[in-house]
């Protein structure tokens with residue numbers, strides 16, 4: 001593997017709606033560029049970037065897949081550039097992986113199924129690109145498919161993303177007859193042999209398409225020249241701009257996000273591959289064209305430190321994905337953010353303040369890792385067996401600390417109880433899940449304090465199913481997945497003033513602790529706030545944390561139905577103690593008694609998670625969709641036309657959305673898609689709350705009684 005300087009590196013994030021052909025696209029590009037000898041296919045489970053067992057079995061991407069290829073760049077005097085592909089999942093249950101790893105890309109290709117046009121995740125990934133401020137281009141996939149339409153896609157993308165969406169190519173032939181593209185910059189026809197090697201023969205544009213191509217060329221040039229009077233004048237005077245001037249201008253327009261070009265491909269039949277590769281090599285930005293900022297403190301805090309993707313700056317790198325490989329151990333994917341990484345370097349993990357040795361730095365081709373001597377600023381690599389480093393950490397030269405901000409990810413939206421099949425499984429579950437959590441930032445694991453059930457929270461049913469399958473395969477931990485649970489919470493709506501008194505002073509060592517605590521509601525999502533307002537040593541300082549702990553522990557166990565009580569303020573203002581009989585334990589119990597007493601007075605209420613839901617469907621379903629969401633206690637926020645589709649946005653309680661995936665499919669014959677993200681917690685209406693509480697008590701009656709005893 002050659003070593004590439006920054007300006008010859010292109011880090012391309014491949015994003016798009018689920019199943020639009022991202023993985024297949026990467027596979028066909030790798031094949032054409034000679035990076036793989038065999039043409040890998042999703043249908044056969046042989047692609048480079050979907051290499052994980054679960055990905056092969058399910059034929060979908062679950063985690064970021066890395067690959068790289070070399071391709072000649074016409075602008076770099078025929079030099080080859082290194083294309084690093086970051087193939088990202090499209091299904092909404094795995095989209096947090098996409099957001100977390102897209103941060104390493106310097107530009108994105110957004111795939112759009114030419115038969116459908118934009119879909120719900122198309123907009124979502126567009127927003128991620130905007131958040132990271134990276135240039136983007138659309139690739140229409142499935143151009144060989146029946147009813148695919150270049151014109152319809154241009155219309156729908158233009159409507160959605162603005163007038164700067166512009167065609168850089170035009171199709172030659174359509175559907176089964178799709179056999180090439182017209183390069184609207186150079187004004188040449190690129191013809192392909194279907195099922196061939198993906199390389200083009202370049203010819204003049206066929207007469208039948210010439211007028212249309214000229215019109216599209218004019219539109220492109222006008223957009224690029226906009227604001228550049230000299231170029232505009234030249235264009236009108238000469239009727240054209242020489243290609244050698246036009247390519248750099250296109251490049252500038254893309255990098256500055258002035259235009260968003262549209263290209264196209266059939267990646268199962270290898271039509272359009274070479275044209276797309278040349279586009280990426282010629283006009284996609286290199287890392288140093290993308291501004292970056294590190295911070296003096298973790299999590300985006302403290303002053304900004306300006307760093308450039310520059311070999312002469314101190315070394316720093318950012319870990320954007322951790323894989324927990326059961327054999328190789330932990331593997332970290334990282335991007336060199338500044339400086340040069342040399343094999344065998346010892347660096348400092350700034351977040352954890354521990355040294356880490358980069359003994360065998362590697363480049364990644366799917367599951368295959370190859371050692372490399374050095375990686376320059378902006379390049380992407382992998383390293384195995386670091387001690388503690390995981391996703392989101394910054395590592396670098398210890399004399400120049402810096403922290404890059406990790407992606408902001410949403411909280412998991414759905415919780416399942418899992419049951420170990422045997423005692424042996426129960427013993428292994430903790431360690432195994434811990435390893436899984438290293439590679440999966442969207443996973444949460446806990447134990448229900450009342451039922452003692454193990455709880456797994458993730459972004460959707462499929463996400464949690466995949467985790468359970470991996471636990472079985474990798475660590476031989478066998479779990480049964482139970483129906484999903486809604487993570488209700490409890491809170492108070494009123495105030496209370498309560499005394500907690502724990503007194504057992506008959507015989508032996510006594511126990512004594514009294515506390516007086518005021519409780520009041522706090523803002524939503526504030527959690528529990530504890531205020532120490534004790535005067536004159538009514539409770540000695542060392543036992544004040546004991547009262548707090550007692551309150552927090554009791555709140556975690558819940559009051560109405562065993563869900564954690566949250567969003568309240570507890571102010572400890574008075575109490576009593578005994579020189580001999582008081583203890584940490586006595587004050588913890590007093591705190592928990594005060595909490596229970598207060599809950600009787602403070603109008604306890606049930607809270608439920610409310611989700612932000614977006615549904616995409618052909619517009620004929622618009623009325624049905626809205627009616628259905630309303631019947632799920634949803635509040636419709638609006639509906640907008642998207643060409644022939646409609647997007648309906650609503651706020652709906654999670655409790656009503658548990659079977660939505662299946663219901664939506666049957667309601668629309670599978671022609672709709674939706675995304676769902678946690679929005680906020682809100683009160684459960686009275687009658688329903690009673691039902692939830694009753695149901696919970698019936699299910700966990702025993703545990704609750706035990707708790708009282």
Ligand SMILES: Nc1nc2c(ncn2[C@@H]2O[C@H](COP(=O)(O)OP(=O)(O)OP(=O)(O)O)[C@@H](O)[C@H]2O)c(=O)[nH]1
Nearest residue numbers: 018019020021022023024060061090142266267268
């Ligand atoms: N006919 C045709 N089929 C395609 C094309 N591109 C992809 N497919 C098929 O579409 C299916 C999904 O392709 P993938 O590459 O897995 O899609 P993806 O976007 O990576 O999916 P996720 O990563 O799970 O979101 C596979 O069966 C591919 O063979 C294409 O250009 N033409």
Ligand SMILES: [Mg+2]
Nearest residue numbers: 022023060061
């Ligand atoms: Mg994929």
